[in-house]
Amino acid sequence: MRTLVDCSGALAQGLADIRLRFQVPDGFPAPVLVAAEAASRRAPTEHRDRTDRPFVTLDPATSTDLDQAFAIERAGEDLLLHYAIADVGWFVVDGDPMDEEAWRRGTSQYLPDGKAPLYPPALSEAAASLLPDGPRPAVIFTVRIDAQGQVKLEGAERAIIRSRAKLAYDSVRAADLPPDFGELAARIRLAEDRRGAARVDPPEQEVAAMIWGGYALAFRPRLQSETDNAALSLAANLAIADALLAHRTGLFRVMPAPDEKAVQRLRQTARAFGLQWPEMETLDQFERGLRPEDPKEAAFMLAIRRAGERAAYVPWREGQLPWHAAMAATYAHATAPLRRLADRYVVEATLAIANGRPVPDSASRAFERLPRVMAAAASLGGQIESAVIDLAEAVMLRGREGEIFPAIVTDVDERGARMQLRDLPIVARVKANGAAPGDALCVRLLSADPAKQRVEFAAEHQAAAMPPAAGAAAAPHR
Structure with a gap:
């Protein structure tokens, strides 16, 4: 590691x-x-x-x-x-x-x-x-x-x-x-x-x-x-x-290139961090302009690396x-x-x-x-x-239980919604009925347990307006 x-x-x-x-x-x-x-x-x-x-x-x-x-x-x-x-x-x-x-x-x-x-x-x-x-x-x-x-x-x-x-x-x-x-x-x-x-x-x-x-x-x-x-x-x-x-x-x-589903998930991840990714710009074009000294863009670079097949x-x-x-x-x-x-x-x-x-x-x-x-x-x-x-x-996150964090849904599957916190380089899953990629959420931190290497969130409500589409930022895997 x-x-x-x-x-x-x-x-x-x-x-x-x-x-x-x-x-x-x-x-x-x-x-x-x-x-x-x-x-x-x-x-x-x-x-x-x-x-x-x-x-x-x-x-x-x-x-x-x-x-x-x-x-x-x-x-x-x-x-x-x-x-x-x-x-x-x-x-x-x-x-x-x-x-x-x-x-x-x-x-x-x-x-x-x-x-x-x-x-x-x-x-x-x-x-x-x-x-x-x-x-x-x-x-x-x-x-x-x-x-x-x-x-x-x-x-x-x-x-x-x-x-x-x-x-x-x-x-x-x-x-x-x-x-x-x-x-x-x-x-x-x-x-x-x-x-x-x-x-x-x-x-x-x-x-x-x-x-x-x-x-x-x-x-x-x-x-x-x-x-x-x-x-x-x-x-x-x-x-x-x-x-x-x-x-x-x-x-x-x-290594294959990220497929279209992965690219769309990256667009939602980018949106979560307020990074401007023009719709007409490809992932290849966008990533060349990323600056590793910017924390949000650095986080998105990690997301790109983990987006496709290994x-x-x-x-x-x-x-x-x-x-x-x-x-x-x-x-x-x-x-x-x-x-x-x-x-x-x-x-x-x-x-x-x-x-x-x-x-x-x-x-x-x-x-x-x-x-x-x-x-x-x-x-x-x-x-x-x-x-x-x-x-x-x-x-x-230990000690911040009960706090509410803004997030955006990047993907949904049978395990629930995968979300990207907007202000921290954290990806997690949360139960959010009816959520779709691109939806904004507010989530409450229920627990942060280093002994089990696990954090748990609960969806509070669907957030109001998100900023216009952006591009690039994210964090860990899952």
Whole structure:
């Protein structure tokens, strides 16, 4: 769970309960730890020396599981991105205890008070992490980016690198980064705009203590350094996806666009926050103008991300184009192997095809098994995220029982009306006979129970006039 920060510790007991309820792993079995310690001492033997390249990492200040480092150079009008990825495949052997445990977990799971990592810290936060305390084995993908932001995989190799610096999003200076870092990110954004990509990067939610008592959900705006850094990963993943597709192999991320029902629900959510969304403007057009520093627009960005079907993994299939609607492109995951099991196999397949070798049978077999494993891990992560947000809402509203809140109905089904509070980033269900999407309600808070991660409302009466149609804002799921 990477979209909620609990600086005040208000969620501590509830988070402990959530960990217990969802059986979030606490540590690793002894055989896995033994295997990790042994693997951490494995000496690289198939790696070229690239320690002369000025690689750096850019992550949250406290991160120690560093998947990526980068260096950038000019090649005429083009830019060459040398994107180094933690060489997890060098340390983890198929069938060993670490591998078997990783297949059980699928991904790292995140909560505001810490994570349950995919691999033991001896690997994920030490030997395989691209920390600046010594040489590390890595896989370097070299990606060419032209002036229009088009990407192409130029090569892939196992190499030894040495990171020059561990840079942090909140303190990095332009002088710390490669001279063309901003230019590369701008080119990728230009290509996204031309494709009509609809990638939404909402800010993190925080549980903030209020000076008069109680708590509120707030938003930490996404920093420009985070956005630019994400463009580098995107460039590599797009180039890798194209290479895999051309060689008729691979594992891809696919996601359909929100359907018409979801878009109409988003319009009602936008209306609840008083955001102006012209009827003739599409969701893609509207979301490009959203400002994450505005709390209501930030909340709506979260709503967009949760509006459609979740992204899924699919293996290559003859005659099928794997398409990611938000990216408006064929897309793959390869740049976070310390945190996602699937990336390890995509990296191995890409290494093979970039060097004229057959894709290993182990990777091809994994591509068939991984969609189910990754879906289960994502489902667990989604349940954890939902429970954490429910907990945060209950903590925020505790003590306000009896208050009346304006709301608007965004959807109705057999479970009742789903409503969006107009002044808070909270979505909940309420019994409201005869309610229809777009109706205004006044609802009374009956209970806010952090122990059960639940809030309960009752409809008071149908509110009078709502402001004219607007657009964009919302919050959690359900």
